[in-house]
Amino acid sequence: MNINTTKIISLLFFIFSAFYLYTAYQIQVFAFDENAPFNARTFPIYLGYAGLFFSGLKLILPDPNTIKVEHKTLEYKKTAILVLIAIIYGATILKVGYFLTTSFFLMGSYYFLGERRWILMFMLSFPFVAAFMYLLHGVLDIYLRDPFLKLIGVMG
Amino acid sequence: MIEGILIGLTTALTFQNIFMVMIGCFFGTIIGMLPGLGPMTAIALMIPITYGFDPATGLILMAGVYYGAVFGGSTSSILLNAPGVPGTVATSFDGYPMAQQGKAGKALAIAAWSSFAGGTLAAIYLLFLAPSLSKVSLSFRSPDYFALMILGLTAIAAFSSKGQFIKAMMMVVLGLMLASVGQDSLSDITRFTFNNMNLTDGISFVLVVMATFAMSEALTIILKRNDPTAAAKQVSLTELGSIRINKEERAKMLKTIPRTSIIGFIIGVLPGAGATIASFLAYGMERNLVKDEEKEKFGKGSVHGLAAPETANNAACSGAFVPLLTLGIPGSGTTAVMLGALLGFGIQPGPRLYMTNPEIFWSVIMSMYIGMVILLILNLPLIPYIARILAVPKNYLIPLILFFSITGIYVMSFNNFDIYLMIGIAVVATFMRLYDFPMPPLILAFVLGGLMEENLRRSLLLSDGSWTFLWDRTLTACILATTILIVGWQIYKTFKKKN
Numbered sequence: 001m002n003i004n005t006t007k008i009i010s011l012l013f014f015i016f017s018a019f020y021l022y023t024a025y026q027i028q029v030f031a032f033d034e035n036a037p038f039n040a041r042t043f044p045i046y047l048g049y050a051g052l053f054f055s056g057l058k059l060i061l062p063d064p065n066t067i068k069v070e071h072k073t074l075e076y077k078k079t080a081i082l083v084l085i086a087i088i089y090g091a092t093i094l095k096v097g098y099f100l101t102t103s104f105f106l107m108g109s110y111y112f113l114g115e116r117r118w119i120l121m122f123m124l125s126f127p128f129v130a131a132f133m134y135l136l137h138g139v140l141d142i143y144l145r146d147p148f149l150k151l152i153g154v155m156g
Numbered sequence: 157m158i159e160g161i162l163i164g165l166t167t168a169l170t171f172q173n174i175f176m177v178m179i180g181c182f183f184g185t186i187i188g189m190l191p192g193l194g195p196m197t198a199i200a201l202m203i204p205i206t207y208g209f210d211p212a213t214g215l216i217l218m219a220g221v222y223y224g225a226v227f228g229g230s231t232s233s234i235l236l237n238a239p240g241v242p243g244t245v246a247t248s249f250d251g252y253p254m255a256q257q258g259k260a261g262k263a264l265a266i267a268a269w270s271s272f273a274g275g276t277l278a279a280i281y282l283l284f285l286a287p288s289l290s291k292v293s294l295s296f297r298s299p300d301y302f303a304l305m306i307l308g309l310t311a312i313a314a315f316s317s318k319g320q321f322i323k324a325m326m327m328v329v330l331g332l333m334l335a336s337v338g339q340d341s342l343s344d345i346t347r348f349t350f351n352n353m354n355l356t357d358g359i360s361f362v363l364v365v366m367a368t369f370a371m372s373e374a375l376t377i378i379l380k381r382n383d384p385t386a387a388a389k390q391v392s393l394t395e396l397g398s399i400r401i402n403k404e405e406r407a408k409m410l411k412t413i414p415r416t417s418i419i420g421f422i423i424g425v426l427p428g429a430g431a432t433i434a435s436f437l438a439y440g441m442e443r444n445l446v447k448d449e450e451k452e453k454f455g456k457g458s459v460h461g462l463a464a465p466e467t468a469n470n471a472a473c474s475g476a477f478v479p480l481l482t483l484g485i486p487g488s489g490t491t492a493v494m495l496g497a498l499l500g501f502g503i504q505p506g507p508r509l510y511m512t513n514p515e516i517f518w519s520v521i522m523s524m525y526i527g528m529v530i531l532l533i534l535n536l537p538l539i540p541y542i543a544r545i546l547a548v549p550k551n552y553l554i555p556l557i558l559f560f561s562i563t564g565i566y567v568m569s570f571n572n573f574d575i576y577l578m579i580g581i582a583v584v585a586t587f588m589r590l591y592d593f594p595m596p597p598l599i600l601a602f603v604l605g606g607l608m609e610e611n612l613r614r615s616l617l618l619s620d621g622s623w624t625f626l627w628d629r630t631l632t633a634c635i636l637a638t639t640i641l642i643v644g645w646q647i648y649k650t651f652k653k654k655n
Contacts (some may be wrong), residue, residue: 038619
């Protein structure tokens with residue numbers, strides 16, 4: 001059998017399905033539901049077996065359309081930085097507030113993607129987010145939690 | 157009936173009502189373009205405002221908002237690969253590649269014309285078939301729905317996988333697995349939450365679709381930035397915004413629109429099925445019906461592939477009014493909100509409405525139609541300007557896509573966990589996309605997961621645990637036979653190709 005990344009993904013999916021199936025069998029159902037034709041664990045059990053079946057097939061059958069990815073040309077570093085910035089954005093948005101975190105997230109992302117026109121970067125972050133917030137909060141009346149703006153008295 | 161239509165038209169065509177529908181279309185388009193805010197939210201936001209008007213004007217305003225939001229959803233699907241609602245997911249399969257080839261204006265114009273044609277044809281079907289179709293929609297039982305969902309999932313796996321059926325079926329199973337997270341709908345038992353309270357309500361659709369489409373697309377663009385084969389084609393703003401549809405493309409649309417409007421309308425009539433299944437089935441059916449050289453273009457910017465789901469989802473939206481107006485049963489979230497609004501106006505939909513108050517029945521239908529016409533008139537001139545979003549440099553566009561995705565989730569839950577979950581799913585999806593694992597089957601399976609379990613539960617309980625329900629009824633057996641035919645046809649084609 002020819003080992004390629006698709007096969008490895010299929011193997012991981014096979015293991016995931018086995019874990020899913022094991023967890024499905026562990027779902028606690030009510031005593032009176034235990035022998036019912038259908039209970040909370042029935043559908044997940046079928047899904048677990050379906051996952052094992054299809055990933056097993058993919059593992060066993062030959063793969064004529066092998067996908068080759070040129071890893072050397074891929075920008076792993078920039079992508080990882082962008083993901084990291086998004087995680088930091090997610091971690092701080094509730095504590096710092098929507099306006100500041102979103103503006104800094106946009107500024108940081110523009111910078112790491114290679115942008116250096118500071119005025120444009122600024123215009124497309126702080127004023128842009130303020131306008132967007134006005135649309136959501138002011139016009140459409142969609143609540144946006146922002147402790148910072150509340151602290152300085154801009155938002156009620 | 158003619159008298160009813162004329163009364164409906166007279167009500168809908170007053171100056172005040174046309175002005176209201178224009179306002180509604182404008183705001184609906186803006187709201188629909190924002191990820192996470194679909195037609196349902198748009199209509200819900202408008203309900204308090206509509207109570208200040210008489211019922212007809214209120215309904216006309218909502219009609220404008222509704223069609224505007226649907227069009228706005230298609231716009232974000234085509235331009236940013238960020239479908240905000242399930243009904244426009246299939247639009248992105250060919251709309252987004254077409255926009256990437258510098259034909260964003262054309263893609264938006266095809267979507268607008270197809271939506272208009274789908275809605276128009278569905279309105280005609282509605283005029284003649286509404287009373288009799290309500291009986292058909294009632295004859296569908298749980299086994300039929302279950303078989304229909306199996307058919308929908310198999311069709312999307314078979315048609316969107318570019319010859320990799322098993323990979324697509326793996327994604328179907330993964331989508332169903334993700335949908336099973338959270339409380340069981342009947343017993344309230346929590347499943348696969350691992351004692352994490354944030355997962356008790358399950359994973360939201362917007363989160364999964366934003367992660368697997370918009371965010372993962374943005375990450376893929378950054379990842380492949382230096383890939384010479386993925387280099388973006390430089391196009392002029394004039395070409396990007398051009399809404400001209402040539403003769404050949406018009407001919408393709410003319411073939412696709414009538415047949416997909418029928419399937420969209422029929423699926424829309426079934427309560428619970430709605431625009432999502434309609435658009436996916438229409439896409440799959442269309443791919444199977446076109447010539448072999450056209451088939452190859454699917455997923456790469458095919459006119460058929462874009463017109464089919466857009467026609468079907470609009471036809472299904474109109475079809476969904478059959479059970480709502482004739483039986484008082486809302487078939488989807490959006491029609492449920494509309495039902496609430498109708499009740500607020502003191503209008504009780506049901507079989508009596510059609511017989512005793514035909515003027516209200518026809519006013520609602522006509523107002524929906526006028527909303528669509530105004531939308532087309534208003535939005536076609538705006539397309540060249542909307543399409544210029546794609547002319548924004550990638551250094552700015554990518555962070556803005558990420559920003560809209562994260563905001564869409566944030567305004568829904570105000571929860572850090574959902575943002576982490578979205579980033580996690582997006583990273584996995586980006587990696588899987590590199591190896592050609594298709595995302596559309598995952599999304600459709602995720603949307604249908606809950607309904608599928610619900611209908612399997614009812615079917616198995618009614619048949620006392622026996623699987624004979626799959627062939628006990630002729631309708632179920634027919635749907636299942638179609639599924640088997642599709643799978644068989646795919647296997648046959650694969651072997652034929654290899655030999």
